[in-house]
Amino acid sequence: MKFIHLTDTHVIGGNRTLYGANPARRLALAVDSINAEHGDAAFTVVTGDLTHWGDADAYAAFEAQIRRLAMPLVLMVGNHDDSAAFADRFPEVARDEHGFVQSRRETPQGTCLFLDTKQPGTHAGGYCAQRLAWLKRQLEATDGPVFLFMHHPPFRHGIKSMDAIMMQDHEAFWQVIEPHRARIRHLFFGHVHRAIFGNWRGISYSCMRGLNHQVALDLVSDAASIPGDLAEPAYGVVLCDTDCVTVHLHEFASRAPRFPLNASEHEFGEQYATSMVHPGFRDL
Numbered sequence: 673m674k675f676i677h678l679t680d681t682h683v684i685g686g687n688r689t690l691y692g693a694n695p696a697r698r699l700a701l702a703v704d705s706i707n708a709e710h711g712d713a714a715f716t717v718v719t720g721d722l723t724h725w726g727d728a729d730a731y732a733a734f735e736a737q738i739r740r741l742a743m744p745l746v747l748m749v750g751n752h753d754d755s756a757a758f759a760d761r762f763p764e765v766a767r768d769e770h771g772f773v774q775s776r777r778e779t780p781q782g783t784c785l786f787l788d789t790k791q792p793g794t795h796a797g798g799y800c801a802q803r804l805a806w807l808k809r810q811l812e813a814t815d816g817p818v819f820l821f822m823h824h825p826p827f828r829h830g831i832k833s834m835d836a837i838m839m840q841d842h843e844a845f846w847q848v849i850e851p852h853r854a855r856i857r858h859l860f861f862g863h864v865h866r867a868i869f870g871n872w873r874g875i876s877y878s879c880m881r882g883l884n885h886q887v888a889l890d891l892v893s894d895a896a897s898i899p900g901d902l903a904e905p906a907y908g909v910v911l912c913d914t915d916c917v918t919v920h921l922h923e924f925a926s927r928a929p930r931f932p933l934n935a936s937e938h939e940f941g942e943q944y945a946t947s948m949v950h951p952g953f954r955d956l
């Protein structure tokens with residue numbers, strides 16, 4: 673099974689730029705890339721922060737691009753989203769009995785649970801008793817493998833400004849998932865605007881870069897400063913079988929030269945590799 677992990681698209685209205693980049697344009701390029709290169713994906717999931725300011729114009733601009741995807745789509749919300757404006761534009765999106773944007777999807781490789789960690793009035797994440805009860809029921813309804821998707825991570829990763837706005841209810845969350853952790857195959861999230869990979873209490877995880885601005889690697893600054901940069905946008909290409917979950921980071925808009933590493937090697941040997949020139953490419 674293949675699926676696409678897209679996150680933190682941060683679209684704004686009016687075809688304007690945000691921190692010097694155009695998020696709607698970048699989303700358009702991402703959709704083109706996904707359709708052309710990964711049209712066989714089972715689905716694409718967007719793990720929140722679909723828009724930057726949560727206004728109707730931004731959701732309209734987001735919709736104009738995301739609806740072009742050729743495969744099923746799962747939309748989630750993040751701290752930058754507005755639940756009411758999102759619902760106006762995407763009324764068909766599944767919700768739980770309390771209106772949270774939470775749903776499940778059965779796949780040949782396991783059950784996907786899409787969680788709503790948005791907490792009104794703050795950029796930090798939350799997961800209240802109502803949502804915990806929903807998650808507990810979902811986990812108890814299957815004894816097979818599970819994939820978790822959420823916007824906010826439930827653990828610290830070392831960048832203090834983002835650690836400060838992680839999911840705040842992480843221990844209550846852990847109490848619900850801990851009895852099932854052996855069959856939770858992977859945890860996918862966004863929010864951090866970086867590609868980070870690791871393991872939390874035995875559960876493997878990955879976070880993708882955003883599509884517009886990124887969070888720079890800064891393990892020194894205090895929580896008041898959010899370090900940003902415009903590193904290449906990327907989405908995740910996830911391959912799953914019964915043995916393995918592999919997450920490829922795809923810098924879909926990269927202009928870095930591409931070339932065969934081994935073509936002509938038998939004819940030219942070292943000369944092929946050492947004489948290669950890529951016009952305009954900065955040599956390190």
Ligand SMILES: [Fe+2]
Pocket residue numbers: 680682721750752863864865882
């Ligand atoms: Fe974000």
